[in-house]
Structure formats: C-alpha cells, structure tokens
Amino acid sequence: MGDGKRGRPRAFDREKALQNAMELFWQKGFDNTSLSELTACMGLNPPSLYASFKSKEGLFNEALARYEETEGKGIWEHLEEAATAREAVEQLLHASALNFSRQDKPKGCMIVLSAPQMCGSSSTICEELRLKRKRSMQLLHSRLERAKREGELPEQTDCAGLANLVLTFQHGMSIQARDGTSRQTLVKLAEQFISAWECLIHIR
Amino acid sequence: MGDGKRGRPRAFDREKALQNAMELFWQKGFDNTSLSELTACMGLNPPSLYASFKSKEGLFNEALARYEETEGKGIWEHLEEAATAREAVEQLLHASALNFSRQDKPKGCMIVLSAPQMCGSSSTICEELRLKRKRSMQLLHSRLERAKREGELPEQTDCAGLANLVLTFQHGMSIQARDGTSRQTLVKLAEQFISAWECLIHIR
DNA sequence: CTTAATATGTATTGATCACTACATAAAAGG
DNA sequence: CCTTTTATGTAGTGATCAATACATATTAAG
Structure with a gap:
C-alpha cells in the first residue's frame, strides 16, 4: 500500500x-x-x-x-520541417525575435547570455554552453547542406559559412534583446536579414 | 625645488x-x-x-x-573618412574581425562582453556600457544618413534599421570570437556580410 | 633638522559566497 | 507502537568578497 x-x-x-x-x-x-x-x-x-x-x-x-526543452524549443522546431532552407532560416530568426522578447521573461537567449565571457568559475558549464552553441551551428549547417542536395541552394553556396553568418546574427540579437531592443525592432531585424537571402546564398 | x-x-x-x-x-x-x-x-x-x-x-x-582610446579605436576611426558608406561598413566589420582575434589579447569586444547580462552588481557600469553600444549605433546611423544625403544610398534605405543590422552582426561576432572562432573565419564572416550589401541597402 | 604630503605593506574589517552538520519532522513499512 | 526513510529549518562552516585602519617609508618644502 x-x-x-x-x-x-x-x-x-x-x-x-x-x-x-x-x-x-x-x-x-x-x-x-x-x-x-x-x-x-x-x-x-x-x-x-x-x-x-x-x-x-x-x-x-x-x-x-x-x-x-521548454523556453528555447520553439526556435529550432521548424528547422527540418520547413519546405525550404530560406523558410527554415526565416522561421529561425523570426521565432528568435519573438522568443527573445517575451513579456515577463528574461530577454535574449540563455545559452548565449548566461556565461558569455567563457571564463566563469565553472569551466564545465562554460564548455557545455559553448558546445550547445556549436551544436546549433551544426544543426543549421546540415539543414543547409540538405537544401543544396535538394537543389534549392546553388552548388557554390558556402553552407558552413552561411550557417555561421546566420547564427552570428542570431547571437547578436540576444545582445540587442538584452539591451532593451523592442520586439518590433527585433522582428524587423530578422526580416531585414532574411531579405538579403538571395544575395547571401550566392556567396562562395 | x-x-x-x-x-x-x-x-x-x-x-x-x-x-x-x-x-x-x-x-x-x-x-x-x-x-x-x-x-x-x-x-x-x-x-x-x-x-x-x-x-x-x-x-x-x-x-x-x-x-x-587604445584597443577599440581602430574599429571606428575610418567611419567618417571612408569614401562610401559601403566602404565604411566594410572597414568597420573587417577591422572588428581583426580586432576581435588579436594574439595575446582577450577575444571579442570589451564593451559587449564585460557585462552582457545587464544586471551586474553595478547598475552604473551596465548602463554605461549600454550607452556606449547605443552611441556606436548612432554613430553608424548618422554615417549612413550622410551617405543617403550624398546620393550613395537610395532614398528608400532604412538607415536606422541598417545600422542596427550591422551592429547586431558585429555584436554576434564578439560572441563568436570569444567562442574561439579563428581570425580567418571572422574575416570571412565580415566579407560574407558585406557581400550582401547591395541587397541590404534596398530594404525599406 | 622638522613638517607636510603621499605611497607603501601588513593585517584586518564586516559581508557574502557556496555549502553542510545536525537535530527534528513527517511520511510508509512492519 | 518502533524502525526506516526522506525532507525540513536553524545555524553554522571556512573561503573569499570589496574595501580599510594603521603604522611606516619616502619624497619635497621650509
């Protein structure tokens, strides 16, 4: 009993x-x-x-x-199911803009902001966070490679470089969000970035 | 005496x-x-x-x-003297890539990385750093507005948005640099970004 | 010399840090 | 009931935090 x-x-x-x-x-x-x-x-x-x-x-x-599992999930969940790489990145950045500016929640991304100097008292935690950022990079990279295989992206596209570019921008959005940038401005930032997509994918 | x-x-x-x-x-x-x-x-x-x-x-x-005065100076010194806004931004990002990855120096930007959570023990310092980031934004913004007045940038260009976009990316570069991204990769990131310039300036 | 001014090293302040020893409280099993 | 198990609140641990008290040392001025 x-x-x-x-x-x-x-x-x-x-x-x-x-x-x-x-x-x-x-x-x-x-x-x-x-x-x-x-x-x-x-x-x-x-x-x-x-x-x-x-x-x-x-x-x-x-x-x-x-x-x-809960807070950051929405950012990445549409990566694979998006019809195109462009839509995947668009949703990634748009979701980030919304996620980084929710009311009554800390602004920006916990994985970027909770140990950014990379030399905190716990090197284990610093390395763990760095690894998670690296895994996000690999996740996006492989999605872009898939798009290249599917013929969406031109053969010349530097998928690793493009993934790096997108996530560098996303990391910057965390800083902006924490600095008080409004949701509206963050969304506009994401839209501006994705508007340059056609230029970005032709960079070798 | x-x-x-x-x-x-x-x-x-x-x-x-x-x-x-x-x-x-x-x-x-x-x-x-x-x-x-x-x-x-x-x-x-x-x-x-x-x-x-x-x-x-x-x-x-x-x-x-x-x-x-010393370490961060090189990033901004060519902003006004550059012939075009494009060159100004190109030099800004290129200089950032080099500056953020110097040997025997901490990687990334001190103004971005030394109190990024914006809730340290000294709110004075947090606010001071935020203000410096904001001033950089205004500096770039006014340079872009000048380029619009001079006819380099089309009338439709959203100069505030573009300045925000560039500095969001530059802030992300600080995170990447601190994460261990090589100088070579940082420079490539800057070059990739500036390659999309013609797309970026036509965003309204 | 004496006096004034500034910088030094030693040792320490109370506060706060992450963490725990210990006795007690509240549950289930027998 | 008693024993076992787990969680609790109180009250601390030594370490380190930012900052200082204080006596001494080193200079210039008079």
Whole structure:
C-alpha cells in the first residue's frame, strides 16, 4: 500500500522551483546568481536545494536542460520541417525575435547570455554552453547542406559559412534583446536579414 | 625645488597597471574579476589600488576609457573618412574581425562582453556600457544618413534599421570570437556580410 | 633638522559566497 | 507502537568578497 515513497514528502513544487531557478540563471548568468537569491526565488532552504539538485552547478544543468526543452524549443522546431532552407532560416530568426522578447521573461537567449565571457568559475558549464552553441551551428549547417542536395541552394553556396553568418546574427540579437531592443525592432531585424537571402546564398 | 610632487613616489607604473587591469576586466567581465586577481596582475596592494583608482568601479571606468582610446579605436576611426558608406561598413566589420582575434589579447569586444547580462552588481557600469553600444549605433546611423544625403544610398534605405543590422552582426561576432572562432573565419564572416550589401541597402 | 604630503605593506574589517552538520519532522513499512 | 526513510529549518562552516585602519617609508618644502 502507498505510492512507494517512504520518507517525509517534499514541501515545494520541484518543477516550479526549477522553473524559477532557470529564469534567475537566465536573467543573471551562472556566476552572478547567488545561492541566497536562488533559495529565495525557489521558496526553499539550502539543504532542500542540495538534496534535490546536488549543487549549484547541478541545478544550473537541470535548469539549462529545462530551458532547451521548454523556453528555447520553439526556435529550432521548424528547422527540418520547413519546405525550404530560406523558410527554415526565416522561421529561425523570426521565432528568435519573438522568443527573445517575451513579456515577463528574461530577454535574449540563455545559452548565449548566461556565461558569455567563457571564463566563469565553472569551466564545465562554460564548455557545455559553448558546445550547445556549436551544436546549433551544426544543426543549421546540415539543414543547409540538405537544401543544396535538394537543389534549392546553388552548388557554390558556402553552407558552413552561411550557417555561421546566420547564427552570428542570431547571437547578436540576444545582445540587442538584452539591451532593451523592442520586439518590433527585433522582428524587423530578422526580416531585414532574411531579405538579403538571395544575395547571401550566392556567396562562395 | 623639484617637480612639484611632494610625497613618496608611487612604486608601480600606473599606465602599465591600468593596462593589465583593463585586459583582465576585458577577459573576465566586471563582476567576475576579483580584487585579489586585480592586485596580483597589477603588481600592487589594495591600498595602492584604492589610492590611485578610488574603487573597483573607478578602476573599471578608467580601464574602459583606456580600452576605447587604445584597443577599440581602430574599429571606428575610418567611419567618417571612408569614401562610401559601403566602404565604411566594410572597414568597420573587417577591422572588428581583426580586432576581435588579436594574439595575446582577450577575444571579442570589451564593451559587449564585460557585462552582457545587464544586471551586474553595478547598475552604473551596465548602463554605461549600454550607452556606449547605443552611441556606436548612432554613430553608424548618422554615417549612413550622410551617405543617403550624398546620393550613395537610395532614398528608400532604412538607415536606422541598417545600422542596427550591422551592429547586431558585429555584436554576434564578439560572441563568436570569444567562442574561439579563428581570425580567418571572422574575416570571412565580415566579407560574407558585406557581400550582401547591395541587397541590404534596398530594404525599406 | 622638522613638517607636510603621499605611497607603501601588513593585517584586518564586516559581508557574502557556496555549502553542510545536525537535530527534528513527517511520511510508509512492519 | 518502533524502525526506516526522506525532507525540513536553524545555524553554522571556512573561503573569499570589496574595501580599510594603521603604522611606516619616502619624497619635497621650509
């Protein structure tokens, strides 16, 4: 009898606490977020945090995973299903503009902004974030290569260079968003960029 | 009679100490740079630092001013003297690519990377950095407006939008540079971007 | 010399950092 | 009931943070 859980039940909502921690890390970055701020916004005391998430770094890793699964998902989900590479990039940048400027959410991308100096106290986290940025690059690159194979993009197109160009711009959008650039302006930025598509794909 | 300086002479080279502090702030950001690291790399003790630079924040302000005067100068100096807006932007991005990837220097731009979350311990510094980024935007914007008046750019060109586009890309280049992107790749990114110029200026 | 002015090194301030020892509370199993 | 298991709140740990108190050292002025 019972649900199989023995000891004293946890007094806080783990999902909700993790969500709050994620938004705080997203807003302030890993190093600039203190444990006292975390425990305050999560509604628990340090021992509960360490029992549930192992350490500040463990909490960040879970928060980052949650970010990718929930907050950042919409940016990349249409990459493969888009009919053309152009539409894929258009949706990528448009979704980024919207995603980076949602009300009551930290502006910009957590993966770009939460340890941008690449020399924080946890080199593990810095490297993890860098890897995620690199994987995004590879994801877009392979989508563009597919478009070349399908005949959409000319043979001369430098797919790696184009992917790099698009994501460099997207990373810049995170800085702009965090600087207070309006949703309207961010969307216009994305539209302006994609308008130059025909020029961009003929660069070798 | 002497040179007018009374007390005990300072035992460290102020310029050299400031240069070292600047490079450390540039590398690690304001909050992630500790006083013990600063005093170590500057070759002095805390009382000397505070006597010369007032506070950590005062030291950062001087370091930032020095950065603009020396390290970051080359990026913007050709903006007005360039014959065309296209050349101005081309040189801006090319110089950025080179500047962001110099050997034995922190990669990327100090103004973008030293407090990117915009919620560091010193809101004064965050706002100061944001203002500098905004001023760069205005500088480029007015250069583009000049080009429109001179007939180089078509009347339909959205100069504010174009300036925003270029600097968003340049900010992204700082992230890429800090992520380890090679000088060669950064230069190629700049060249790819400017290759789309004819498309970009016809966007309204 | 004495005095004033400035810079120095040592040692330390209270605050905050990430983290934990420990006793207690609340559940299930027996 | 008692034992086991898990979670909790209180109250800390030593380390490091930015910043200083203070006595001493080194210069110029008088």
